[in-house]
Amino acid sequence: MLTVITVTLLLVMVLALIRAFKGPSVFDRVLAANVFGTKTVLLIAVMGFLFGRPEFLDIAMIYALINFISVIGILRYFEFTHGGKAEDET
Amino acid sequence: MAKQIFARHTVSVIFTLAVIWGANSWNWDPLLIAFGVLSVLLVAWICHRMDVIDHESQPFHLTLRLPAYYAWLIKQIVLSNIDVVKRVWRSDSSSSAVLARLPVEQSTDVGRVIYANSVNLTPGTLVVELSNTQMLVHALTQESITELQQGEMSRKVTELEG
Amino acid sequence: MDLFISILSGVCMALGGILLISGAVGVLRFSDFYNRLHAAGVTDTLAASLILFGLMLLSEHSGILLKLILILLFVLLTSPTASHALAKAAWKAGLKPDTSNDKPGQ
Numbered sequence: 001m002l003t004v005i006t007v008t009l010l011l012v013m014v015l016a017l018i019r020a021f022k023g024p025s026v027f028d029r030v031l032a033a034n035v036f037g038t039k040t041v042l043l044i045a046v047m048g049f050l051f052g053r054p055e056f057l058d059i060a061m062i063y064a065l066i067n068f069i070s071v072i073g074i075l076r077y078f079e080f081t082h083g084g085k086a087e088d089e090t
Numbered sequence: 091m092a093k094q095i096f097a098r099h100t101v102s103v104i105f106t107l108a109v110i111w112g113a114n115s116w117n118w119d120p121l122l123i124a125f126g127v128l129s130v131l132l133v134a135w136i137c138h139r140m141d142v143i144d145h146e147s148q149p150f151h152l153t154l155r156l157p158a159y160y161a162w163l164i165k166q167i168v169l170s171n172i173d174v175v176k177r178v179w180r181s182d183s184s185s186s187a188v189l190a191r192l193p194v195e196q197s198t199d200v201g202r203v204i205y206a207n208s209v210n211l212t213p214g215t216l217v218v219e220l221s222n223t224q225m226l227v228h229a230l231t232q233e234s235i236t237e238l239q240q241g242e243m244s245r246k247v248t249e250l251e252g
Numbered sequence: 253m254d255l256f257i258s259i260l261s262g263v264c265m266a267l268g269g270i271l272l273i274s275g276a277v278g279v280l281r282f283s284d285f286y287n288r289l290h291a292a293g294v295t296d297t298l299a300a301s302l303i304l305f306g307l308m309l310l311s312e313h314s315g316i317l318l319k320l321i322l323i324l325l326f327v328l329l330t331s332p333t334a335s336h337a338l339a340k341a342a343w344k345a346g347l348k349p350d351t352s353n354d355k356p357g358q
Contacts, residue, residue: 001262004269028285030341035275060323061319071338078341116315167298168298174290
């Protein structure tokens with residue numbers, strides 16, 4: 001089962017990459033990067049079990065945090081450059 | 091009174107940090123425990139200096155009421171997941187998406203965040219804009235908007251914040 | 253009992269895998285950006301929870317279990333925030349959703 005899930009995750013990541021290349025807007029690409037990142041977290045966790053190396057879970061956790069922060073960071077950047085004007089924080 | 095509340099929140103921060111350290115380290119070597127105690131105290135001190143330790147970052151007054159709400163929310167998430175998956179595999183990819191402004195009745199920030207996060211967590215509905223009194227929701231179908239307008243989720247969150 | 257647990261974990265992960273595929277196909281197929289966000293939400297919440305739950309059933313060490321719970325909590329806390337940030341940024345950049353019966357004034 002773990003092997004099947006690993007292959008499924010890799011397939012899903014390929015589909016997310018196709019969306020990232022197709023675009024059309026920059027937000028589609030960020031969305032695809034976000035999906036790709038979440039799937040990477042799952043992939044690392046599943047592979048940790050597949051190879052009997054539970055230490056992989058630490059890497060998965062760090063990746064989950066980095067993925068979230070990077071998506072928020074990229075979005076802040078595009079929000080200000082595309083929107084043109086600075087808004088109040090909500 | 092204020093001091094007492096402050097002390098309770100500080101204890102809660104330290105407890106949470108200690109649990110996270112323990113869960114991740116899982117190594118009861120005296121040296122590592124000492125490192126853990128030092129890190130927890132350092133982070134708690136930094137949080138104190140940043141002045142972020144209050145009932146908003148530590149909403150433990152909700153703890154007792156949260157499990158019942160989450161049980162209900164998980165049911166909603168499963169139901170709406172099935173709905174979205176059906177739409178994914180349906181052959182016609184016609185879009186019947188709806189935008190609607192809904193009122194937000196929660197009085198506290200925590201309540202509003204829980205409500206908006208719940209709306210986001212259930213696939214098929216997505217908060218686009220959130221202000222103090224209303225939010226702009228994008229939904230895949232008219233039905234999910236109607237369901238939100240009936241206000242069961244909103245009522246449950248209002249009960250939650252007490 | 254062991255057999256039962258491994259079957260249960262297999263069922264959880266298989267369901268999660270089906271949801272993963274559905275979400276990815278939705279991200280590819282839907283024509284509108286906001287609809288694609290909904291499809292991505294499927295994989296972020298339920299599929300991730302199911303797969304991590306399946307792994308939790310397989311873990312024989314309580315430290316591993318706690319780590320999996322922490323990962324699940326991170327995913328559940330961050331994914332709605334990330335999709336809201338995406339929707340808000342796209343909305344502010346002027347990307348209008350494709351609504352056949354548009355009535356935002358309601």
